[in-house]
Amino acid sequence: MQFPSPVSLPWIAELIQAKLVGNVNAQATGINEIHKVEKGDLVFVDHPKYYTKCLNSAASFIIINKETEVPEGKALLVVDNPFEAYCKIVNHFRPFEPAAKMISDSAVIGEGSFVYPGVFIGNHVRIGSNCIIHPNVSILDHCIIGNNVIIQAGTVIGSDAFYYNTKKDREVWYKKMPSCGRVIIEDDVEIGAGCTIDRGVSHDSIIGKGTKMDNMIHIGHDTVTGKNCLIAAQVGIAGVVTLEDGVTLWGQVGVSKTLTIGANATIYAQSGVGKDTEGGKVYFGSPIEDAKEKMKELVWVKRIPELWEKVMGK
Amino acid sequence: MQFPSPVSLPWIAELIQAKLVGNVNAQATGINEIHKVEKGDLVFVDHPKYYTKCLNSAASFIIINKETEVPEGKALLVVDNPFEAYCKIVNHFRPFEPAAKMISDSAVIGEGSFVYPGVFIGNHVRIGSNCIIHPNVSILDHCIIGNNVIIQAGTVIGSDAFYYNTKKDREVWYKKMPSCGRVIIEDDVEIGAGCTIDRGVSHDSIIGKGTKMDNMIHIGHDTVTGKNCLIAAQVGIAGVVTLEDGVTLWGQVGVSKTLTIGANATIYAQSGVGKDTEGGKVYFGSPIEDAKEKMKELVWVKRIPELWEKVMGK
């Protein structure tokens, strides 16, 4: 999340009661979770295992639970509980805003767009022109919808990320990370019925221009699809995934988190994608393999009995 | 889609600015996409690869982008862009009708049917008697629900088909085909929560009498199920599929497009059906095989290490 305007570090240190070390007179321009940090960002780290990664990331200011050497030009904000401090900052800049009506007064809806009855449109939502939003759709706060977008009935845009601070040695195993990112739907996208697109934890989930989605597709937090992707029904994509342009996913495909599928790749139905995947090719299986190789493999398996008989006798 | 009454070909030719060739004084009774054409229908074709199929189909009148020989008794409507012409005709007879209320004034709801709050019922929808429509269901325009039907919460009936005119050599890869077909739910059907049933592109999607569907099932456009089918949760069925009577699909099964599953077939959970499938049998796997054969195969795979050791030594 970018702040509305740059915020002085000492003010933030005061807010979260942190000891400020390093480049103390700097200004933070935003706050992000480690997977999507940029220069000027605050980030947090609460486990020694990830100290080095965070200190050396693009983020400029690190909320941390141990005073350590400060990288050149950066600053540390030392607190006992970095996760709680992160939440406090996020909640300060993105406080819970109740919604009293189906369509918020702060939402903006472009010319020629038609909103069916039963649609919820949250605070600060912007919808472009010539869109059709079908009945019982929910578009949560801060999401942005482009022009010529169709969202079919019952779909949810901007649900919270499935993302928790996890520690199994305390009473509460899973503490909810507040989701302050947005969902951005670019122009000419169509989203089927009964889909759910999670907002980014701290960055944005983006559906690229001209992409078409069938029904009951789940898109995780901070996931970005390219232009002209084609996603069939019941596909599930986890968080922080990148689909490059022109990717085709057939029905019930599952895509694991934090990976990239290359441009114009095609993944056959019910396949499972578990790692970075080269573009321009066709894949099948769970986990996926080259589709032709996988098909051959299915034939080879059928030859085992013949092989057995030859080697072992009847 | 059948027209409200037969329409003269010259009038249609005028509407789409077509050159009319062949049986020019005929009347069209409807317009359909090639996968569901009948005598009296208009159809369109815009790629030479499909000219022969369309000219020889049951359709009587072909919107085409090349003047060619006219089959006996048929007529051609020659235009530069058959897809745009098709859309123009469909949109003329099935124009977008805005909906101002949760329940349209033109909807008809039968005696003894109960509609919960939060339900959207579109224009020209007909619901039979003794139905229960649970909260936050959306039933889009022109759909027809029989008697004694239960539709559970959040379900969407009559979402648009996932169907595009695709050409990857132009800027807009995917152009939306308008869906002018309907969903017809026959008597004594129960549909679970969070399901989506797409309307036909030009024909009807039909759920047969006595069929029971669990939650979160996706049914594609122009798909027809027989009577007394049993479909478990999270099944996805693509477009133009036929399930004959008494088919049972267990949870998370996926069914590919334009195929038939024979009467009383049973498909085990998580299987993938990719081709026509004979009735009266039990199947498993992705892609499916005879269930018993598949189970044996799973055992054979476990014997590879023993075989390897025998042949290759340790």
Next chain:
Amino acid sequence: MQFPSPVSLPWIAELIQAKLVGNVNAQATGINEIHKVEKGDLVFVDHPKYYTKCLNSAASFIIINKETEVPEGKALLVVDNPFEAYCKIVNHFRPFEPAAKMISDSAVIGEGSFVYPGVFIGNHVRIGSNCIIHPNVSILDHCIIGNNVIIQAGTVIGSDAFYYNTKKDREVWYKKMPSCGRVIIEDDVEIGAGCTIDRGVSHDSIIGKGTKMDNMIHIGHDTVTGKNCLIAAQVGIAGVVTLEDGVTLWGQVGVSKTLTIGANATIYAQSGVGKDTEGGKVYFGSPIEDAKEKMKELVWVKRIPELWEKVMGK
């Protein structure tokens, strides 16, 4: 379902026109389907195959279609159609109550809880304190939500079970079993967007304290999850399943009915669980196996061609 207060057997026999045999002066404290019976319960059985199981179950009073020997201290209610008798009793104590408003007057919502627009809350629902119920959620009659619970948009709590009295030798194959159980969501649970949780057929479906569920998860009737379970998107769990504490299910996992997954088991994405599964281990595959064994198996399959060449020659 427990009755509001104990009910005399002769009164019930009168209601369903049954012949009462055995301990005729007893009182029934509830009525349950055979899979969840307790002492004091009524149960029904209509097929000789299940007579012994029902007569020897924990249930005290058996609605049955044949007069037979009565187990010590129990009673039989003999009728021609036990299923219809069961339905009559259930419908007497849990009659259909229409809902006229989005939030029922008989619903109780705790302090500090926020309910978005478009939410349906049925009769006799109880929601604890500090909950957030997102737009277009449906919470059906009698369900109970704890404290600090988040339910994201479009989710359905308390849909009816997918449960039918099935006989394929009569005209109506599938007769709906009325669902009189509840859904109970314990404290600190989060449920994602577009989920469906079925109520119990006669008992309760329970989501345990601290459990976190992603989007589009289906939970079947009478299923119980332990504390601190983590369930990723598009998982489907059938009816009468038990997840013990700390179970983790990754995306698109399917779990078959009436089984138990042991504490702290982890099931990898797209796996299928078909039988009782020991806790504390990691599983993969459809059907599941030990994850490491399954991974090795995937490698073994790739060695078949080499084995073939060695044995069979080219």
